[in-house]
Amino acid sequence: MFLQILMRETDKHSQRILWREVPTRDPDIYLADVATFGSTCSPASAQFVKNKNAREHSGQFPRAAEGILQSTYVDDYLDSFGSEEEACRVSNEVRQIFRNGGFQLRNWISNNQKVLEHLGETQSSSSKSIISTVNNTERILGMLWDPLTDNLSFKTQMSGEVQSLLESGKRPTKRQVLRCVMTLFDPLGILSTFLIHGKILMQDLWRAGTGWDEDVGDIQYEDWSRWIKMISFITNIRISRCYFPEASTQTYKEAELHVFVDASLFALYLRTTNADGSPQCTLVAAKAKVAPLKPMTIPKLDLQGCLLGTRMVKFVLTSHSIPIKRRVLWTDNSVALAWIRADPRNYRPFVANRVGEIQETTSVDEWRWVPSEYNPADEATKWGSGPYFNDDSRWFNGPEFLRSPEDEWPSFMDQMLDTTEEMRPSILFHTTWEPMIAYERFSKWEKLLRSMAYVMRFSNNAGRTSQKRGGRITQQEFEAAEVEIVKQVQREAYADEVSTLKANQMLPADKRQSIERSSKIYQLMPMMDERGLMRQNSRIAAAKHLHYSVRFPLILPRDHRYTELLVAKYHRMYRHANSETVVNEIRQLYVIPKLRTVVRHIGRNCQFCKIRKALPTVPPMAPLPFARLAADHRPFSYVGVDYFGPLLVKQGRSNVKRWIALFTCLTVRAVHLEVAHSLTTASCISCIRRFVCRRGSPVEFFSDNATNFHGAERIHRENINHGLAASFTSSNTKWPFIPPGAPHMGGAWERPVRSVKIAMGDSYKEGKLNDEELPYSKPFPFGKLEWNKAIQQSTTRHFMRHLVQHTASA
Template sequence: MFHQVGIHRDDQHCQCFLWNNGHSGATPQVYVMQVMTFGASCSPSCAQFVKNTNAKRFAREFPVAVNAIVHDHYVDDMLSSVETEREAIELAMNVREIHAQGGFELRGWRSNSKNVQAALSEQEVDEKNLNVISQFSTEKVLGMWWNSSNDTFTFKLPTKPGEDLLSGRCVPTKREVVRVLSIFDPLGLLANVLMYLKILIQEVWRSGIGWDDAITSTQLEKWRTWLGVIEKVETVSVPRCYRLTTSSSMQTDVQLHIFVDARVNGTAAVAYLRFEENDRIECAFVAAKTRVAPNKLTSIPRLELQAAVIGVRLARTVVESHRININKRLFWTDARDVLCWLHSDHRRFSPFVGFRVAEILENTELPEWRWVPTKLNPADDRTKWQRIPNLSPNSRWIRGQQFIWEKQTEWPEMPTHIGTTLEQKHSVGLHCSSASVIDCEKFSTWMRLLRHTAWLKRYIRNLKAKRDGAPLSLGELTQEELLAAESYLHRIAQESVYLEEIAVLTKAINYDDAYKYRLPKSSPIYQLSPYLDNFDVLRMRGRTGACEFTEPGASCPIILPRNHHVTELIVRSVHWRYHHLNHETVVNELQQKYRIPKLRRVCYKIRVTCQTCKNRLARPDAPFMADLPPARLAAFTRPFSYTGVDYFGPIAVHIEIAHSLNTDSCILALRNFMALRGTPLELFSDQGTNFVGADRELKEAYQRIDQNLLFKEFTTSNTKWSFIPPGSPHMGGS
C-alpha cells in the first residue's frame, strides 16, 4: 500500500539513501524514494489520509462503500459485515472500484459465504495466499484466527516458548512465564483462561526472583495446572456472528448485558448482546475484560466497585464500536455493597468509593443496575479457579447465563434490603471554644492596645509573683515589657491565619527534623521560607543579616496577615506618625520591620478610612447652575433683539464708545447702537454689581448713572429694559 502513494517532489529529499548496486567496495550513490517507505513513522498516517481522501470523492455515488473504507479498514485490511450475499458482493465490488481509482488493489478476499467467495475470486490471478497453516478455511485476520467455513474465531498456541516448556517437563523461568502471555486475545474470549496466568505472573513478580531464575515449587504446581487447561485452547470456537435466528429489523429488541465480579486476586467484566424478536431470543458473547488486583491489599467490596467501573467502561466501548442500535443496557453484580453505594449519596463515603460511584452514575442510570446471585454470574468464572473452566461452545462463558435466554419475568429479582455502612465517613463532633484575654477589636490605636496588653501581662505576672512570694513589678512600663507585649500581639495575629504553618514549624523544632516537617507548597507563605524566632513569632528568612547598616528586624521581617485588626492598627500608627502624608514613606517604614502581603493595598485602605485624610481631601460641591433665561434661548428672531448692556465685558458683540460714565453718555451710546443695529426688544443690565474688583472711582462713577432715567428713556411699547439679579452675569450674556 505504501508504494502506491507518491511523495511530492519537494519532500523527496527526506527519503535519501545510499546504494552501491550490490558491488562490494564500490562508492555508493545517493538515491531517493519517490513513494512512501516501510519503517517511516509518517507512512501509516499519510497512507490512511490518502486512502480516505480518495474514497470521499465517491461519497455521493457509493456512500456505503465509502463508509466501509473510512471506518472498516485497518491499514490495508478490510473487515466488514452485511446482512445478505448480494450486499456483500456489491459492497466488495464498489470498494475495489474506489480503491482502483486511487491506484490501490484489494486482493485475498475471504468470506464465510461460498457464493461471495466465488464471485470475488473470479478476477484474481496468482492470488496471494495468506494462510500460515495447511487448512485453507482458517486464516489470521488482524492477529486473530478466523475459520471462514463455520464463521468462528479459534486460537493457536504460540510456538516460540517450545514444546518442553508447554509440556511441563522443565521448570520455567520468570522470563519464560511472561513470554507465554503473548497470546493475542483483544476481545477477551480466553479471559477465563488467561486470568489465571496473570495472577500467577503477579505472584512470581512479588516473589522477587530474577528474570532468569526458576519459579518456586508452589508456583510450578500452579503453572502445570494452567498448562493442563491451555492445551484445550485450540478447541475453543466462538461464533463471529451475533444473530442466527433473529433479524436486524427495528422490531428486534437489542439489549447489552454486562456481568461484573471480583475476588481477592482480581476483577472481571463480561458483555453479552441479547436479541429478542417476537418469541425468539438469542444471546452472543461480545467482549470481556480482566484486571488483577493491586499488589497493595484491597478489600473485596472495593474490588467489586472497581469491577463495576470496568464494566461501565467496557459497555461504553462496546456501544461506541458497534453499528447495532442497542435499546437497553443492564449491569449485573452480585455485590450488595455496590448496589447500596449506587443508591446512596456518594458524598457520605470515602474518596475511593465516592469518585468511582460518581463515574458510574455519570455514565449509567440507577434502573440499569441489577442484582444476580453469585452462582448465576458468568463473570465469576474469571475471578476464581475452583474447577477447570469449561471451554466448550455451550458453556455459560461463551453462551451466556441461561436466565438471559428467558423472558424477563424469569430474571433474578432485586433484594429488598441492600443497606451497608462500609466505607462511610465517620464524623466526630468536636466543639472547641477559645476566648482571648484581650479583644483587639475594641482598640482603635496601636499604642493603646500595646500598653493595655503590657499592663495586663504585668498584672498576671504580679499575681504569680505574689503567689510565689517573689518581688512585684512596679512603676512605669519598661522596654522589655513592651517588647513582650508586642510579640504577644504578633502571635495573636499570626495564629488566626497561619496556625497550620506554625504547628508544622513547631514540630520541626521539637523533633529536630526540618526536612520531614516542611510546609506544603500550597501554603501562602511557602515561598517566604518562614521560621519561628526565640519569641515564637513567625518571621521571613532573609539573607542580609550580616549587614551593619540595616535595622535588626529588616533582614528577617515579621510576617503579618493583611486582614487582621492588629495589622491595621500598626499600619494606622505609622500613617499617623507621618501626619497622613508620604504614602511611599509609610510603606518603606513598614517594610523595615514587617512582611505584609499586598502592603500598598492595606495602606490605601487605611488612607481611605482615615477621617483626617477625608477632611483634608474633601472639596465643596459646586452648586448647580439655574436654567438660562428665555431671552438667551430665543430662536428665529432678529439679531440684537435681546441685548445685554455692560461696560467693558469680557465678550462683546457690539462695542460702542461712551465718552463718560454719566447717564447722558450712556443714552447717547445706546442711541448710536440702535441706529446701527435696530431697536432691541429687551435690554439687560446688571445694575453695576458686576464691577467687583474695579477701583472705587469706577464704581462711584457708575453709581452716578441715573438708572431710572435710562429705564424711562428706553422702555417703550417695542423695547423693554430689564435688570438682572446681582451675581448672575450669565443672564446678561457676559
Template sequence: MFSFLPKQPINGTLTKRTILSIASSLFDPAPVIVTAKILLQELWLLKIEWDESVPQNIASAWQTFVNNLSNLPSVRISWYCLSANMKSLQIHGYCDSSIRAYGCGIYTRIVDNVGNVSVRLFTAKSRVAPTKRQSLPKLELCGAQLLARLFAKIKSTFSNYTFDTFLWTDSQIVLHWLQMHSSTLSTFVGNRVSDIQDLTVDACWRHVPTKINPADMVSRGSTPLELTTSVWFNGPEFLYEDERKWPNGKSNDVDMEIVNAEMRKSVFNIIVNNNYLLEAHDRYSTHTREVRVVSWMLRFYTRLKKDNTKMVDGPLTPDELHRALLCIVWNVQQQHYAADIRLLQRNKLTNGILRNLNPFLETTQEFELLKVGGRLQLANLPESQKHPILLPSKCGFVMRYVRYLHIKNYHAGPKALVALIRLQFWIVNARDLTRRIVRLCIHCVRYKPKLLQHMMGNLPVERLTPTRPFSRCGVDFCGPVNIYLRVRGKIPYKAYIAIFVCFATKAVHIEVVSDLSTDAFLASLKRMIGRRGLPPDIYSDDATNFVGAYSKLSELKAFLFKKETKDVITNYCANQFINFHFIPPRAPHFGGIWEAAVKSATGITQTNDLNRSVMNTKLTYEELTTALVEIEAVLNSWPLSPLSSDPSDYEALTPGHFLTGSALKSLPERAVADNVNQVNRWNQITAVKQIFWKRWSHDYISDLQARTKWNTQWFLSMGTMYHRNDG
C-alpha cells in the first residue's frame, strides 16, 4: 500500500508563492488537488503578485484546504492493480465536468479463475476549466478528450495483455457528437471529436448516470476524508456485477437545440447564369431604343452568316423590328418561365398560375414562344388576340413596354392599357402593373393630382331618420338634351333633366324640364310632389358648386341662381310649407348622394354614354320621358346592400320596396339593330339601354380567357380500363 505525508505549511504571510509551493509538493490524488488548482486560477485572474498577500476569502478557503490535508496520510492506495490468477482484463475510464474543473479516472477490472471481480484505480487526471467561459456540454467534451488522451498514454502498459476498453460519460450530448462526423461540427467541437475518435478507435463509449459516476468527485473536488469513504479507489458498484446489469445508456434525452447550434455553418457558391442581353437592356430607359438596338444586332449577326445571300441596307424595316421584339420576348420567357417550358417540352402540364391559361409552345420566326391556350379558339378574333404571348409582370422590359403603350396612346388609363396589351401579349397580373404605371406617370399625376382630403364627416340626421320616401330629398340637374318635334324643318330645343333623390331610401325620381324658365322648373317640382308626396325639406347645390359649373350647363347655372329665380322658388316652397335649403358654398361633398345619382343616371365614367346615345337618337319629349322613367326604374332596382350567396336568404332590399312594396322589374326585350334610325321609333328607347350591353362585350369577355376549373385534359391509351357514364 502507498500513503503520502504532505508538506507542512510555513508560518507567516500567505502569498501566491506559498500556495503554489505547497500545491506542487502534493502527490496528485486528483479529487483533492483540484481544489488547490481552482484557488490558484482565481489568484491569476486577480493578478496578485507572487509575494503579495492574498485576499481574505481565498486565505480562508486555503486554510480549510490545508486543515483537511491532515487526513491525507490515512488514504491508502494499492500499488498493484492486476492479479496473479487473472482470467480476463477490462479497462474502464470515466470522465465528468463542472463549470470550475473537469477530470477523468481509469480503472482495471479483473476477473480471476474462481470468478471473483476486483476493481482498482489505475490513474487519474484533472484540469481546471479555461478562463474563457464555455458551455457545460463543451466542458464535458473537454473531459472526454482528457480521458481519451490519458487512455492513449497508458494503453502501451497493457500491451502484453488482451483487454476490452469501456469509456463512460454522463453527457448524452457528448455521446451524440462522438457518433457524428467531425467535419459536420463547429471548429471547437469538431477538432476535439476528431481527436477522441482517433485515440479511442478500439474503445466502446457508453453512458453512465451522474449519481454513480466516480469522476464526479474530480470535477467538484473532494477532501481526503471523503476519499476514504467513497468509491473513488474501488470503482462503481455495478462493475462488480454481470455485464448485463450495467447501465445500458439508451436515452433519447438529447437537447437537439444545443447539438444543432454546434453544427458547421455551410457556405455554398451559387453560380447564376445571367442573361446578358436583358442585363444590357436594363440600361435603356425606353422600349423603342432597346428594340432598335436588338434589331441592329440581329442584322449584324445575319451578315456574318456564310449562307447569307441577301444583304439588307438602309433603315430598319418593320419585319426586323418585329423579329427583334420576339427575340427579347423569348429571352424574357427563358428567364422567368424556364421550368414551365421544360414541362411543356416533355408534354406535361404546367403548375401555378399558368395552369389556368392552358399554355402551349409555338414557333414564331425561329423563336419557340410560350402562348396562352385559353378558351377563345372559336372566336372571330385575330390569332394574336386568341393566343397572346405570355409575359411576366415583374420584368424591366415589360414595364418599359407598358409605359411605351401608355405614352403612345395619349396616356391611356389602366383599363385601356390592359385592352391594348391583350391585343398581342398576356401579362400576368396586368391590371396591377397598368395601375402602377399610370400611378408613376409624372404627366398623369400633374394633370390629375391627388388632393389632400379631410376625414369624412358624420352623416346628417336626415340620412339616418326613417321617413316616408322623398320626405327629405335633394335635387340636381344634368343636360342639356336636345328634344325633336315631329314637324319637318323644326329645329330641336334644349331640355334639362331634374333628378330628385330621397335621403332615407336613396330612391330616385327623374323629371324632364322643357326650358329655362321658372314655370318649367316649378312644373317639374309639382309633378314630383303629385306622385311622391309633399316633401318638408328640399336640398340643392349652391351657385359655386352646382353641376352647372360644367360648361354645357352654364346657361342653367346662370338661370337657377339669379336672385329673381331663387326668390320665386323660395316663395313657392314656403307657400307649400317646404323648406328649401342650399348647401354651403364650395362644399360639393355635402350633396354627394345626388351627385352619385346624376353619375349613375348619365353613366359618366370616361365618357357620357347616356347623353351621347340620346343625342344620336333624336328623341321626342314623350320618348325621352319614357327612357328616363325606365332608367329611373333601373336605379330604383339596385340593391341597397351586398347580395347574399345563400339561397335561403331574403331577396335584396331595393329603393323600389319602399315605393311600391316590391322590386321594380322590367320585362325582357328583344335585340334591335345598331342602326336605330331605320326601325320603329319606339325601339329607340330599348336601343338606349343596349348601349350598356356593348360595354359588357368589350370589358367582360376578355376576362373569360382563363380556365378556373376543369383545366386538366385526360387521354385514353390502349389497354386502359374506363367506365362509361351515360348520365
C-alpha cells in the first residue's frame, strides 16, 4: 500500500538513503520516490490518499465510496451486504475505485461462494494468503471468523509459557496472572462476564500488595483456579456474525436497542420484530469495569454503570449502520433510577454530575426498572460454571421478557411492592429570608431610614385603618422604621438564631433550647426583647438608671450593608475624626463583631477622607548621570566644585576673610579642599590650578552659576578657542553649569559642604588660625571623606605627569 503512494519532490529529501559500495569513495545519495515502511508519516499519508481517492469517486460510486470511508481498517476492507447482487456490485466498484488510485485489492474472503467466484477468488486459494488457524477460521480484528458457517469465535490458545502454567497447575505470580488476563482479546465485550473476574483478581492482588514476581496468596489462588477452569467453555462459543441471519431488510427498520446495566457491567441488545410479528433479540456489545478501590455505596456503583451504559449507547449509535427506532435502558437499582428521573441540582456533586451527563444523552422516559433475576448484566457478579456461555443462554439472546409483548415487561410499580431497597422519603424544612430592601441602592443611613418610614406609612394607610397619616415623618415613625430594618437584617444574617429565640419565647424556661455552639454570636449570649429584636445579654441589667438600649445593645452582623451605612453615619457625625471615638459611640447601642475593622474599612472608602488625606505623588527620581557611575575612571575625573565661607583668619592684629573651595569626586565622593583668598576669578583659577596639580585634570567640572566660576570657565574656553594652551586645566575639560533656579541639583557638593562646616566649627573653637596654619592644619578627621590609600596610588602617576607638564608650560 505504501509503495503505491508517490512522494512530492520537496518531501523526497526527508527519505534520503546513503549507500557506499566502495569504502574509499564518498557514499551515493538516493531519494525514495514513494512512501516507505518504517516512516512515521507513511500510515497517515496512506489513509489520506485512500480517503481522498474515495471522495473523488463518491459521485460515480456513492455506496462503494461510503464503504471505503467507513469500513476500511488500514489496508483491509470489511463490509456486509443484504444480497449477493449488492455484494458483487459494490465489491466491483470498490475494486475499481482502488484500482484508479493505484491500489490492488486481493485475497477476497466471503461467506458466499458465488460472490468469491464473481470476484475471481476461491475459498481455498484465499485462505492461503491470510493467517489461517484451526478449522479453516480467519483472523478478523483479533477474533476468529469461519467463512463457511459465518460464525465468530475466540482463540484460547495461550503462549507457551502461559499454556504450560495452566496445564501444570502451579501457583502463578502476579505477572503471569496479568499476562493470562490480557491474552484474551474481546473487542465487543462478549466475554465480559468472564474477563471481569480476571480483572477483579488483579485488583485483589494490588490490594494485597503482591509483588510482580511473588506467588499469589491462598485466597487469590482459589479464585485463579476457579477462573482458569472456565477457559475451556470459551472454546465452544460460536456467535453468528449476522445479528439475525434469516431476517429481511424490513425487519431492521423496526429495530430497538435495549441496554441492561448493573453495578459492574452493562450489555446492549438489538430487538427486532419478524414479519409474522414475533420478536427476536441478540447481543450487540457489552463492557465491564472493575469498581474502584475506594469504598462506594451500591446505588452509586449502579449509577456509575448507568453512566457507562449511556456512553456506550452514544458510541454504538454513531458507529452503527442500522437505524434504531427506539432506545430502552434498564437498571435493577431503584435509587439510581430515582436519581436519573430527578433534578440533578438537588444532589451532591458526585451524583449531580453523573445524572446531568445521563440526562444530556438520554431521555428520562427511556429508563425503566428490571428485576435482578431478569437482568442479564447481573451475570458478571456471579461465579458460574459455564451455563451462560451456551449459545441459548440469556447472555447472548437477552432476557426472556424481550420476546414477549411490551405490556408483559416489568414495571416500576411492581418493583415498589417487592423491593428490599426502598427509597424512604425524607422531608427537610429550610427557611430562608429574602431581603425586602435593596440596601445597595442607598448611600446613607438617613435615606434608608426615611424611605423605610414612607413605605411603612403607605402600608399603614393602605390597610383597613381609620388613622391616615400624612405630612412630615414623625419621630415615632422613624423609630418604627429602624426597628423593622434591624429585624430584617437580623433575620437575614442570623436566621437560625432568630428562629430558636422566637421559639423559646413560647416555651417554659425548663424546655427552652440554646443556640448552636457553632454560631458566630454564641459568646454574646443573645436574647430577644418584646419587639422581636435580638440583643446581647449583659452584666449591667440591674442598672435601671441606664436606658434599655444601653444595657442590652442590639446585635448586628459585620458584613452587612446596613452595618456599613450605620458606621458611615457615625463616621460623618464625628467629622471624619478619631476612629476610636466612633467605635466607642457605636458600642453604646450596638454589638458588631470586629467593629474596628469595619470602621477602618469605612474610613478608607470615605471620599472626603480620601481627599483630605491625599498626598501629592512623588515623581520618580531621574536616572543618575554618567558622572555618578564612572567606576572605571580614576577618582576626580568628574568633579563638583563649590565655595563656602568666609572664615576669619588672623593677620597681625586684624581678621581677614578666607574662603574654602571644595572639590568632590562625583563617583567616589572623595573631597579635596583649597583655601581661596577672595571670590575673584583669579583666585578661583589659582585654587583650580592647585587642585589639578594634586589630583589631575578632570574630564568635567560641575558647579553652580557663581560669577567666579563663569569667569574661570570663560577664560578656559577663550584659551581653547584661540589655540592657546590651557592655563589651569586640560583643553579637553568641559564645564557644565546647573540651572540657575535649581540649587537642589548641586546636592552632590552641598552635602559635603555641610559636613565640612560642622567639623570645622567644632575644631576651631579655641582660636583662629592664620594664613600659614590654615592650609596645613588638620582640624578634623577627614581620612574617609578626603582620600584613602587607594586613591593616592591611583592618582600619583597622573599627578606627576601633569606636574611636569605644568612646570614646563610655566
